[in-house]
Amino acid sequence: MNGIVFLIPFIPLIIALLILFIDSKKVIHRVSIFFSLGVAILSIYGTYQQFKYNQVIVSENKILSFDRLASILTLYVSILGVIIRRYSYKYMWDEPGYKRFFILLNFIFSSIYFLLMANHIFIVVLAWILLSLSLFYLLSFRADSKTAVYFGSVAFWFHRLGDLFFIISMVLVVRNMNSFYLSDLKDMWLNSTGYDLEIAAIFLIFAALCKSSIIPFHFWLPYTSEGPTPVSALMHAGIVNIGGIILNKFAYIFLHTQYALNVAFIFGLITAIVASIVMLTMPDIKRALGYSTVGQMGYMIMEVGVGAFSLAIYHLIVHGIFKATLFLESGNVIHQARREPNITKSFSYKVFLEEERKFNKNFQLFIGIVILVLLLYTVVEFLVKKDLSNYYAALVFLAFGWFTSFQLFNSFFKVSREQSLGLIVSLIVSFLLIVIVYSFVGLAFESYLYGDNYKRLFEAANLSFGLISIAVLFLILSGVVVWLLSYYSINSESSNGKLSFIKTLSIYKFFYEEMFFRKLFLKKFKI
Known part of the structure; x- marks a missing residue:
């Protein structure tokens, strides 16, 4: 019965296949929401099983596994997926390529789920690469925008560099450990000594730096806001966190290194400081938000660099929720700024647009x-x-x-x-x-x-x-x-x-x- 959780990465592919044969926009939306809610329910079930039995669920062929890291992140991603699909229903209604958008969106979610649940290095590498390809097509979704296509290409090549670093790291891991299965690798790393995995771990860190937009591999993120708003929300709330996720997935490799985490700490610290400062000087709100995310990714890598791997997971979830809310609420704020009639004032309007009230003495005392x-x-x-x-x-x-x-x-x-x-x-x-x-x-x-x-x-x-x-x-x-x-x-x-x-x-x-x-x-x- 526990094996039902392994349907999670396949369900988005099923959605994409069904959408191919559907022309009605309303039906496309309903199919997407219905099956994505199924993913969320399966994630809740898998998380419950983890809490109750405290055992990793491994598929019969050992290709997929549902461990504690997957139990937290699949639940987070599935809820995020429902929200983004629901928002995209009306936001993308008048956009050309409505069906294509939802197909690409489901491909990218499938890649994320495979990456989270993969127990075989080949599946991890494949999901890692497909995630970048799906992101490129979503960033370049508006083909009539030269800026979107150009910076989508910039993101594509930075991600290809990250793919190269990751593949080299995995080749070195397999060569040293003689195993393709992550569950076996974890056991060996925890219970054995004498492995020299410094170079493999450093390449793994540089792969994470590229995917998480860490300086000097950061340039693609602040300039990729020309894509649809749901894509920006997904990118800033989920995809850019992949670097921290993959470092957690291979966390025990760092038990056999001496300087690799120092490299992560240095790059994370520099990024946290520099990107946050650049963000404060940016007059362009889109680039300011981009550099804000870069700075937060610097914090995440910095946390990994001090050994606080679990803190990095907590950080990426909290930051992801905040950024997804910020991007998805941005349309409402713009409408309010333009003073459109018949729109109820939201909390964001009251906070960011209305005149700030003076503090009285009693409030100051409180x-x-x-x-x-x-x-x-x-x-x-x-x-x-x-x-x-x-x-x-x-x-x-x-x-x-x-x-x-x-x-x-x-x-x-x-x-x-x-x-x-x-x-x-x-x-x-x-x-x-x-x-x-x-x-x-x-x-x-x-x-x-x-x-x-x-x-x-x-x-x-x-x-x-x-x-x-x-x-x-x-x-x-x-x-x-x-x-x-x-x-x-x-x-x-x-x-x-x-x-x-x-x-x-x-x-x-x-x-x-x-x-x-x-x-x-x-x-x-x-x-």
Whole structure:
């Protein structure tokens, strides 16, 4: 009976096949929703079986498996799939190629499910490559848009580079381990010593860097917003997370490496800092959102680099939900901004478009008490951690919570001298709430995904507490400097509308010009 969960990756293919013979748009939508709800139900069933029996479900031919990582992520992807298909029904109604869109959408979901549930390296590689191909056709869906096709091609070649790195890594793994099955590889990596898998692990990390848009392989993501909004939501909420997912799927390979996770930490840290700063300087909202996602992917790879693999999974789910909501709600916000009649004001409109109210004294007092309580809770929660590995995860997550809330409010609210107090209060409250939620939910991922082995993954990172502390401090200070630059540049505009001399500062221009990557790729190279 448990084998029914292995229908999950095949159901989207069945949907695509049925759509080939259907011309009615309403029927296409109903078929997609009906079967995708079936995927969600099967995912819930498989997750229940994992909780109840604590056993990995493996198919008879050992090609597919449903483990704890798959139980979490198939459920997340299936729910996301239902929402995106439902949204696409009306959004794509007047677009040419309606049927083709839904066929491609189901192909990409099938690739994701196969990647999550594959137990054979050949299936993993095949799903990894098909995912990129499906993404290219969706990004280039509007063939009449030269920009969409061009940057879809840019994404295609960056993903091909990631495919090359991944294939080399898998060849080295098979050559050293003499096995194609991930379940066997996990057992060998956990119970044996003496393997030299440094090169294979480093190639695996570079494959993840390409797929997750980590600097310097990031350029494809900020410029691929010309595709349909549902594609952008899927890309930012799911596909770009594939790097973190594949590193978790092969997590135990890093028990036999010395420097591989250090490479991930360095690239993740640089990306988290640089992309987040570039995002704060971007006047183009599409590119700003793109760099926001790049920065969050930097955090995810940085978490893997300190050995907090389960934290990376928690992060990608939370970030994915946020970004999917942001993109799918964007149409409603645009309508509100244009003041279309007969549209009910949504929460996003009230937050982002209506005039901000001044804080009265009683509200300030209340917020102050809340901040004090949350701050005390956070300090106690952080200090009671006896295990040094928990300090690693706590430090990185504190930086993530603070900088993410910092990014959000700095981007959507105009930073002015009158509103700075409210802005700072909102930042503190938001990041403390994130930390508290993680305390009750996120830490449970460690014992569920890896049990006691999560400590071995922290040890494999081979990073000192002092080094991580310095890196996190540098991350926060970098954000403060750029916030000050943006603050004074906005508040010192001259009467004729020209920005102040701050705009001419070399450091500001450096980030505003996207570290000169834009000129390098667009003008010098013809990709």
